[in-house]
Amino acid sequence: MKKILVLLLLLIGTTAYADKIDVIKHSRAGGLIDRMNEVIALSLGDRFGKFIKVENCIQAKQIISEAKGKVITAWPTEREVTGSPCNLDNRYLLSTFSNSPYHITYFSGNEQAADMNFLKKGESVIVGVWDSNFWAPAQTEFLKTINPNIKVVRYKSKPFRTALASGEIDYKLVSFPGNDPVIGIMDGTTLLPEHKFSNMGYSMMFVGNFFYSVDNVYNSDAWESRKDLTHQPWLRGQFREYKIKFVEEMLTNLSNSK
Amino acid sequence: METALVFIFGILSGLLSGVIPGVGGFVLMTMAYPFLLHLDPVNILIFYVTMASIDQYFNGITAIVFGVPGASMNIPTQIEGHTLFRQGKGSDAIMFSAVGSYFASMFAVLLVVALLPVLWGLYGVWTSMIQSVLLGTASLVLVYISRNKLWLSVLMFVLGGVLGQVGYREETGDAFMTFGIHSIYSGLPTLAVLVSLFVVPVLLKSYMKHPGSFDFPGVTFKGYVQVIKGIKSYWITLLRSSFLGSLGGLMPGMSFGFSSLLAYITEKAIRRSKKQYKTGDMHSLVACESANNAGVFTQLVPLLFLGIPITASEALIYNLLETRGLPVDIAWFKSTFNQILIFFVVSSFIGLLLSAKYVNLLRIFNGISINKIYSVVFVLLLIALWQTGITQYAGMSHLLIALALMPLGVLLYKHDTTPLLFGFLLSEPLIDNLKRVLVIYF
Numbered sequence A: 001m002k003k004i005l006v007l008l009l010l011l012i013g014t015t016a017y018a019d020k021i022d023v024i025k026h027s028r029a030g031g032l033i034d035r036m037n038e039v040i041a042l043s044l045g046d047r048f049g050k051f052i053k054v055e056n057c058i059q060a061k062q063i064i065s066e067a068k069g070k071v072i073t074a075w076p077t078e079r080e081v082t083g084s085p086c087n088l089d090n091r092y093l094l095s096t097f098s099n100s101p102y103h104i105t106y107f108s109g110n111e112q113a114a115d116m117n118f119l120k121k122g123e124s125v126i127v128g129v130w131d132s133n134f135w136a137p138a139q140t141e142f143l144k145t146i147n148p149n150i151k152v153v154r155y156k157s158k159p160f161r162t163a164l165a166s167g168e169i170d171y172k173l174v175s176f177p178g179n180d181p182v183i184g185i186m187d188g189t190t191l192l193p194e195h196k197f198s199n200m201g202y203s204m205m206f207v208g209n210f211f212y213s214v215d216n217v218y219n220s221d222a223w224e225s226r227k228d229l230t231h232q233p234w235l236r237g238q239f240r241e242y243k244i245k246f247v248e249e250m251l252t253n254l255s256n257s258k
Numbered sequence B: 001m002e003t004a005l006v007f008i009f010g011i012l013s014g015l016l017s018g019v020i021p022g023v024g025g026f027v028l029m030t031m032a033y034p035f036l037l038h039l040d041p042v043n044i045l046i047f048y049v050t051m052a053s054i055d056q057y058f059n060g061i062t063a064i065v066f067g068v069p070g071a072s073m074n075i076p077t078q079i080e081g082h083t084l085f086r087q088g089k090g091s092d093a094i095m096f097s098a099v100g101s102y103f104a105s106m107f108a109v110l111l112v113v114a115l116l117p118v119l120w121g122l123y124g125v126w127t128s129m130i131q132s133v134l135l136g137t138a139s140l141v142l143v144y145i146s147r148n149k150l151w152l153s154v155l156m157f158v159l160g161g162v163l164g165q166v167g168y169r170e171e172t173g174d175a176f177m178t179f180g181i182h183s184i185y186s187g188l189p190t191l192a193v194l195v196s197l198f199v200v201p202v203l204l205k206s207y208m209k210h211p212g213s214f215d216f217p218g219v220t221f222k223g224y225v226q227v228i229k230g231i232k233s234y235w236i237t238l239l240r241s242s243f244l245g246s247l248g249g250l251m252p253g254m255s256f257g258f259s260s261l262l263a264y265i266t267e268k269a270i271r272r273s274k275k276q277y278k279t280g281d282m283h284s285l286v287a288c289e290s291a292n293n294a295g296v297f298t299q300l301v302p303l304l305f306l307g308i309p310i311t312a313s314e315a316l317i318y319n320l321l322e323t324r325g326l327p328v329d330i331a332w333f334k335s336t337f338n339q340i341l342i343f344f345v346v347s348s349f350i351g352l353l354l355s356a357k358y359v360n361l362l363r364i365f366n367g368i369s370i371n372k373i374y375s376v377v378f379v380l381l382l383i384a385l386w387q388t389g390i391t392q393y394a395g396m397s398h399l400l401i402a403l404a405l406m407p408l409g410v411l412l413y414k415h416d417t418t419p420l421l422f423g424f425l426l427s428e429p430l431i432d433n434l435k436r437v438l439v440i441y442f
Helices: A002-019 A032-047 A057-066 A116-121 A135-146 A157-166 A240-255 B002-019 B025-031 B041-066 B072-124 B128-144 B150-165 B190-209 B221-250 B255-273 B282-298 B300-306 B312-323 B330-365 B370-390 B395-411 B418-441
Strands: A021-025 A048-053 A070-076 A093-101 A103-105 A125-130 A150-155 A171-174 A182-185 A201-208 B167-169 B174-176
Touching (some): A021 A057, A057 A070, A150 A157, A157 B072, A157 B128, B002 B025, B002 B041, B041 B312, B072 B282, B072 B330, B072 B418, B128 B150, B150 B418, B190 B395, B221 B300, B255 B282
Antiparallel strands (some): A070 A201, B167 B174
16 A cells, blocks of 8 residues: 555656746846746746756757757747758747837937937938847848938847947837837838838747647736737737748748848 | 845855856856745845855955956956965955955945936947947057067967857857857857966966965954055055946946956056066056956946846846836836945945955965865866856866867966957957947948
8 A cells, every 4th residue: 555655656746747847048148038938937837847048049959859858938030040050840839929019219318319200311320220140131121211321230238238328329129119219110000011021020939849838828927927018929829830831931031131 | 034134145155156266146146046036126136236245355365365267357366366375475465455345345336326417428428439449458458468479469369359259149140160069159168268278377387387385374353454554555556446347337348347357457557667567466456356346336237227237147137026027117226226235335344354254264275285276276177167067058068168278278378378368258349349330430
C-alpha cells in the first residue's frame, strides 16, 4: 500500500513538473518583446515554470527546437523572413500574437513639430526610426512619400530614448508612443491610406514547441493589464494556416521595399 | 519591516556583486527577480539603490588588492590601485578611494537636487554630435596617453574595435566574424575579453617581474582621519571627476562606466602634462573611483524623473514595476525621490564603513606568495566566467572564448593593453554615433 502511495505521489509530482511551461527571454531586458514575454509568463499562472534567458535569437531558436520541456515565447515577426538565421520552422509558429500600428510622435512643447504641415511640407524634417534593416527601408519609403524632404535616422535603444528631447530629430516612429504626443498613426486610414505600407505595424508571433492556444494569454488578467496597450491581438479567430500565410505575404511585401 | 529587510538584502547583494568579478548588479537582480516581484514598488527601488551604492565600494577593493577589475569601469582602478598595492601603499589606496567615493556620492546628490529645475534643458544639448565628440576625444586621448608606442596603441585600439564588431546584428541582419559559431552571435562576452586581454597580461607581468609576498597592513580609524584631512589636496581632482561621473549617469548612451574612464584619462593627461604621472598615481585612482560613485546616483535621474531606464538593471526595475500593474508614471517616480535619496545617502555611508571594517580581513593573506594568490585569482576568474555565462546557458562557451583569446593576452603581456580593451568597448557606440551624425548633419 505504501509503495502504491509513493508511486502515486511520484506520478502526481512528475505530472505537475512536466506540465510547467517555460518562457524564453531572448531580447533586451525591459524592451517591448521582453515585456510581452513577462505578460505571457504571468498569464500562465501556476503553469509557469521559469524564464530561460538566452543572449540571442539563435540560441532561443536552438532551445525551441531542442528543449525537452514545454517552452513558448513572443517572437518578432521579421525573424521569419527568408534568410534570417533566426527563422523558425513553421511547425513552431503557434499563432500570430500582437500587432500595433506605428505612431509618429513628437516632443511635447515642440510647436513646430505639432503642426501637421511641418511633417508634410517642411523643408528639413528629421524622423528617427528603430535601427532595423528590415523595417527601416519600408518606413523610409512611406515617410518619403509623405514628404520627400524627410531625413530618416536610425537609432539603437539608449540614444533613441532622448533623441526627441535633444532636439536633433523632429519626430519618432514607434509602435508604442508612451507619453509623447502623437501626430499621426499608420493605421491605414489617417496617413496616405492608398500607400502599400499605410497600415504597417510592429508585430509579433507566438511560438513554442507544443500546442498552446494564444487565446489563453488574451483571456488573462496579465494581458488586460499590459503596458503596451497599442499592441492588440493579431488576426484573432483566424485559422493557424491562414495566419502563417498572411505573415509570409506580409514579409515578402516588406522585403521588396529594400 | 519589509523596507529594513530589503535594505539589508540590498547591502548583501552589493557586497556580492562588488566582490565577485563579472557578477554585476544586473546578474544579481535577475537572480533575485522572483523575490523582487513580491516587494512593494518603492522597496524595489530601495533595493537597487542600496545594492548599486555598496557594489561600488567593494568593486574597487577587489581591483586594488587582487588586481582584478570586477567590471570594465574598474580597469583604471586596477591599473593605478593595484600598482599602489604592490608598492606597499594598499591601505592608502583603499582609504583614499573610499573617502573620495563618499565625497563624490554626496556631490552627485547635491548636483541632482540643484539641477532638477533645468533637467530637460540638459538633455537638449545631448545630441549625437556631442556624444561623438566626447567618445572620439576620449578614444584619441586614451591612445595617446598609453604607455605603448603610438603606432602600437593605435593598432591595439583598431584590433579592439574589430573584436567589438564580432557578432550577429539582428537590426542589420549582418554577421561579422562569427564563423557559424552560435555562441559568438551576440558578440564576444565583455568579461571574457576583460579577463583574457587585460587581467591575464597584467597578472602575468606582475607574476614574472615582481614576485613577493602579499602585504597588506590594513586600515585603521586613525588612518581614515588622516586621509579625510589629506583629501583636501585632492579637491580639484574630486570636483572634476565627480562632475564627469555625474554627467555619465545622467546621460543615456554615455553610462557612468564611460564617464569614469573619461575622468581617469582627463586626470592622467593633466598629471602627465605636469610631469607628475607615474603608474600608481593616487590622483588618477581617486578620479576614477569617485566618478564611479557619482554616476551610481545620477543614473537614477533619467529613471526617476523622465521614466527612462538607461541601464539594463534599470530596465529590469522598470519592467518589474510595470508587471506589478501599478501606474508607473513620472509622478510616482518623483514621489519616491526623497526616500530614494535618503537610502542612497545612508547606504553610501554604510559602504564607507563596511569597506573600512571588513577590508582588514584580507590580512589573513599576509605572507602568502603573491604568485600563489595570482594563480588562485586566475582560477577563480575562470569559475566566475563560467558561472556568469551559465545565467545565459553559455557557461562553457564563455570559458572557451576566454581561453581562445588568452594567447593574445599572453603575447601582449609586456605592453599596456588598455587601448585594445577600450577599442573593444568604445567602438560600437562611436561608430553608431558617427553614422547618425553623418545622416543628420551632412
